[in-house]
Amino acid sequence: xxxxxxxxxxxxxxxxxxxxxxxxxxxxxxxxxxxxxxxxxxxxxxxxxxxxxxxxxxxxxxxxxxxxxxxxxxxxxxxxxxxxxxxxxxxxxxxxxxxxxxxxxxxxxxxxxxxxxxxxxxxxxxxxxxxxxxxxxxxxxxxxxxxxxxxxxxxxxxxxxxxxxxxxxxxxxxxxxxxxxxxxxxxxxxxxxxxxxxxxxxxxxxxxxxxxxxxxxxxxxxxxxxxxxxxxxxxxxxxxxxxxxxxxxxxxxxxxxxxxxxxxxxxxxxxxxxxxxxxxxxxxxxxxxxxxxxxxxxxxxxxxxxxxxxxxxxxxxxxxxxxxxxxxxxxxxxxxxxxxxxxxxxxxxxxxxxxxxxxxxxxxxxxxxxxxxxxxxxxxxxxxxxxxxxxxxxxxxxxxxxxxxxxxxxxxxxxxxxxxxxxxxxxxxxxxxxxxxxxxxxxxxxxxxxxxxxxxxxxxxxxxxxxxxxxxxxxxxxxxxxxxxxxxxxxxxxxxxxxxxxxxxxxxxxxxxxxxxxxxxxxxxxxxxxxxxx
Amino acid sequence: xxxxxxxxxxxxxxxxxxxxxxxxxxxxxxxxxxxxxxxxxxxxxxxxxxxxxxxxxxxxxxxxxxxxxxxxxxxxxxxxxxxxxxxxxxxxxxxxxxxxxxxxxxxxxxxxxxxxxxxxxxxxxxxxxxxxxxxxxxxxxxxxxxxxxxxxxxxxxxxxxxxxxxxxxxxxxxxxxxxxxxxxxxxxxxxxxxxxxxxxxxxxxxxxxxxxxxxxxxxxxxxxxxxxxxxxxxxxxxxxxxxxxxxxxxxxxxxxxxxxxxxxxxxxxxxxxxxxxxxxxxxxxxxxxxxxxxxxxxxxxxxxxxxxxxxxxxxxxxxxxxxxxxxxxxxxxxxxxxxxxxxxx
Numbered sequence: 025x026x027x028x029x030x031x032x033x034x035x036x037x038x039x040x041x042x043x044x045x046x047x048x049x050x051x052x053x054x055x056x057x058x059x060x061x062x063x064x065x066x067x068x069x070x071x072x073x074x075x076x077x078x079x080x081x082x083x084x085x086x087x088x089x090x091x092x093x094x095x096x097x098x099x100x101x102x103x104x105x106x107x108x109x110x111x112x113x114x115x116x117x118x119x120x121x122x123x124x125x126x127x128x129x130x131x132x133x134x135x136x137x138x139x140x141x142x143x144x145x146x147x148x149x150x151x152x153x154x155x156x157x158x159x160x161x162x163x164x165x166x167x168x169x170x171x172x173x174x175x176x177x178x179x180x181x182x183x184x185x186x187x188x189x190x191x192x193x194x195x196x197x198x199x200x201x202x203x204x205x206x207x208x209x210x211x212x213x214x215x216x217x218x219x220x221x222x223x224x225x226x227x228x229x230x231x232x233x234x235x236x237x238x239x240x241x242x243x244x245x246x247x248x249x250x251x252x253x254x255x256x257x258x259x260x261x262x263x264x265x266x267x268x269x270x271x272x273x274x275x276x277x278x279x280x281x282x283x284x285x286x287x288x289x290x291x292x293x294x295x296x297x298x299x300x301x302x303x304x305x306x307x308x309x310x311x312x313x314x315x316x317x318x319x320x321x322x323x324x325x326x327x328x329x330x331x332x333x334x335x336x337x338x339x340x341x342x343x344x345x346x347x348x349x350x351x352x353x354x355x356x357x358x359x360x361x362x363x364x365x366x367x368x369x370x371x372x373x374x375x376x377x378x379x380x381x382x383x384x385x386x387x388x389x390x391x392x393x394x395x396x397x398x399x400x401x402x403x404x405x406x407x408x409x410x411x412x413x414x415x416x417x418x419x420x421x422x423x424x425x426x427x428x429x430x431x432x433x434x435x436x437x438x439x440x441x442x443x444x445x446x447x448x449x450x451x452x453x454x455x456x457x458x459x460x461x462x463x464x465x466x467x468x469x470x471x472x473x474x475x476x477x478x479x480x481x482x483x484x485x486x487x488x489x490x491x492x493x494x495x496x497x498x499x500x501x502x503x504x505x506x507x508x509x510x511x512x513x514x515x516x517x518x519x520x521x522x523x524x525x526x527x528x529x530x531x532x533x534x535x536x537x538x539x540x541x542x543x544x545x546x547x548x549x550x551x552x553x554x555x556x557x558x
Numbered sequence: 559x560x561x562x563x564x565x566x567x568x569x570x571x572x573x574x575x576x577x578x579x580x581x582x583x584x585x586x587x588x589x590x591x592x593x594x595x596x597x598x599x600x601x602x603x604x605x606x607x608x609x610x611x612x613x614x615x616x617x618x619x620x621x622x623x624x625x626x627x628x629x630x631x632x633x634x635x636x637x638x639x640x641x642x643x644x645x646x647x648x649x650x651x652x653x654x655x656x657x658x659x660x661x662x663x664x665x666x667x668x669x670x671x672x673x674x675x676x677x678x679x680x681x682x683x684x685x686x687x688x689x690x691x692x693x694x695x696x697x698x699x700x701x702x703x704x705x706x707x708x709x710x711x712x713x714x715x716x717x718x719x720x721x722x723x724x725x726x727x728x729x730x731x732x733x734x735x736x737x738x739x740x741x742x743x744x745x746x747x748x749x750x751x752x753x754x755x756x757x758x759x760x761x762x763x764x765x766x767x768x769x770x771x772x773x774x775x776x777x778x779x780x781x782x783x784x785x786x787x788x789x790x791x792x793x794x795x796x797x798x799x800x801x802x803x804x805x806x807x808x809x810x811x812x813x814x815x816x817x818x819x820x821x822x823x824x825x826x827x828x829x830x831x832x833x834x835x836x837x838x839x840x841x842x843x844x845x846x847x848x849x850x851x852x853x854x855x856x857x858x859x860x861x862x863x864x865x866x867x868x869x870x871x872x873x874x875x876x877x878x879x880x881x882x883x884x885x886x887x888x889x890x891x892x893x894x895x896x897x898x899x900x901x902x903x
Contacts, residue, residue, distance in 0.1 A: 071736070073735050220648075220650075221648075234739050234742055234743055236658070236738075236742055236853065237648060237650065237658075238853070238857075238858070238861060239738075239853045240735065240738055240739065240742075242739050261735050261736070261739065263731070263735050265730070265851050266848050266851055266857060266860075266861075267730075267848060267849060267851060269714065269717065269729075269849075270717070270729050270730035270731075270849070270850065270851045271730075271851075273717060273721050273722060273729035273730070274728075274729055274730065276722070277721070277725065277728075277729070279728065279729075279734060279735070280735075437864075437866075438864035438865060438866075440865045440866075441864070441865060441866045
């Protein structure tokens with residue numbers, strides 16, 4: 025009896041102690057441990073905590089062509105060249121120079137001497153060749169191999185890399201500065217498959233210090249970094265969230281220093297008035313558009329398919345999407361080239377108007393002999409483009425069905441499966457978004473309208489291909505702008521894609537985090553090293 | 559005494575032997591369900607722009623090109639040797655997922671069961687003692703509401719109250735960011751509470767316990783409703799017995815009668831139900847982990863389902879099934895130990 029009471033008492037005291045221990049201590053907020061190493065500017069050694077609901081696909085450059093993954097890749101790896109955030113021009117990174125031949129078909133880059141990866145391995149031209157070759161060889165469905173199509177890389181000596189392009193490309197230096205051109209350690213990365221995220225090694229300003237899949241990644245200054253970037257912090261931790269509500273609460277409480285990209289428009293608006301929270305916006309070239317697979321979409325002939333696309337273009341109400349779904353945080357877009365870029369013209373407004381026109385949509389379908397309502401299966405993806413994709417496509421469905429001309433069946437799946445399906449002829453019509461790889465109009469027109477477009481929508485126009493080759497092969501900006509305008513004017517008539525909004529970048533900070541405005545640039549590169557905390 | 563230990567041994571042996579066909583049936587159901595789902599797992603996970611030759615190579619590597627019966631044999635053999643497969647979408651073995659994320663779910667489940675038992679037993683005894691009083695009505699309503707309310711909704715309400723309004727508890731995660739990293743880097747069991755104790759880091763322990771409160775309470779409320787009603791009924795039944803009247807007649811105080819005599823005997827069926835609630839805890843953990851960004855196996859299951867990673871889903875569901883079988887076995891053994899009627903029946 026006495027023993028039983030003693031045991032019960034001990035259990036009770038033990039439990040009470042644990043609870044008291046929890047209650048007495050307050051959880052300490054993160055972000056104040058000092059880091060070290062690397063090119064630290066001004067001695068600011070605090071760690072920045074970055075919260076995100078993004079789901080990176082891979083930290084291996086061969087397996088990633090999405091913004092969440094490239095946000096890490098830009099900070100862990102070096103490229104031959106990088107984009108200067110102020111001038112948006114390419115400047116040396118791992119290479120001290122990259123020079124084209126007169127026809128822009130051959131590019132020769134000279135590496136800086138003495139560069140090393142974070143594990144101490146020397147960075148040589150062989151590693152650069154290896155990096156480019158493996159992206160092409162692995163050809164991962166989620167990877168950027170489409171940016172490196174038909175390029176041959178040579179490394180004649182330890183510090184020289186030569187790229188041989190199938191056709192002249194005056195913008196090849198931009199491609200070198202993208203995530204596709206990240207340099208990996210040939211001694212660590214396999215040549216024929218992706219490396220696990222927790223094992224990556226780069227030569228960039230940061231190294232991956234610890235990693236828990238889908239949860240948290242810690243980056244510390246790379247002690248072997250040989251570049252000229254100055255770090256304003258002692259490291260960065262990315263905390264991944266499955267649900268934006270938890271992230272919103274954490275940034276309010278100061279558990280998270282930075283949220284990027286922002287949350288839903290509702291959450292961003294709610295946070296604007298909160299004490300200690302700053303909602304910052306920057307220029308953005310992100311666009312959203314509808315893609316038609318011209319092979320699998322409904323329609324008994326090319327003419328009928330074209331009529332269906334044009335009818336949809338006549339019916340899309342961009343103002344309604346921007347206002348009712350996104351609460352005015354995005355702007356209607358009438359071209360596939362983001363506003364603000366050279367040559368951008370509102371060709372879809374000229375062709376189809378800026379308000380829905382049911383009668384014109386009906387005429388298009390009648391002229392082609394299309395029976396209505398047209399059964400249209402439209403795919404979208406729930407989380408990759410933000411939580412409002414569901415509302416966005418519900419609205420598009422409503423708009424199309426309100427005309428009586430379409431019957432829409434919405435389908436969705438998550439990103440990895442989505443890209444695998446929709447880029448393989450399984451989605452007749454589907455949602456896509458675009459963040460620029462580099463801040464040039466070519467990154468918009470070439471990616472969408474070329475015969476080798478990653479969209480795999482089977483749209484092809486010889487005149488457009490010729491214009492693309494022309495603008496890529498010259499640095500004459502006036503000529504290029506003229507080419508861009510012609511491309512937009514030709515393709516709008518066929519409407520293989522329909523753009524509908526352009527958004528700006530949003531970042532949310534708590535407390536005194538500096539450098540955010542400096543990194544919210546049109547190139548969408550989130551530069552860890554610019555962020556500081558006082 | 560000899561008869562008692564002999565019947566207990568017989569019961570234990572019988573019960574252990576019954577596990578074999580139970581596990582075999584469960585594994586077979588999991589295998590069949592994953593195979594009848596439309597689509598090829600490799601095509602689903604990796605298809606698209608990969609050449610068909612590469613897809614075929616991957617199907618061959620994973621054994622999907624073999625006859626179903628051969629795949630079944632490999633699957634059973636893998637389970638017996640602790641190989642539950644590999645996540646196709648990420649370069650991770652299912653064992654790695656179970657070890658890391660499973661530890662987080664175990665921690666959450668234990669905390670939830672703790673809250674469920676404290677609330678369930680406490681309220682159940684109280685309302686059983688004061689049957690048909692206003693307290694009884696409130697207690698029963700509480701049990702029904704906590705059982706019926708969606709777990710994610712309760713979680714969000716708690717976040718609104720304790721985080722947004724009062725600001726006294728953290729909203730999500732197993733620990734604050736830097737404590738999380740520290741515990742990962744000094745992991746022994748991957749159960750943060752234990753690891754913090756082993757490391758002797760009391761700051762980390764406090765941080766982890768504070769983070770456990772909301773998700774543990776949320777999930778625990780889901781289960782405590784069952785305990786409340788069960789304990790109430792058992793206490794009421796037990797209080798009607800003659801030995802209770804005899805105890806009262808001997809002048810023993812009512813509190814002692816209820817807690818020492820009635821409650822103890824009312825607990826026996828509760829032990830059985832605890833085992834059954836293990837399955838409910840696992841299913842509730844999926845939504846709780848999503849709401850609180852808890853890095854457990856439930857959240858991982860959602861992620862792999864969305865990625866159509868059948869290999870990972872199959873592996874995780876297999877582990878879930880084995881856990882439920884294991885817990886049921888333990889509960890049956892404990893029940894036999896404390897209630898001799900079980901082993902004689």
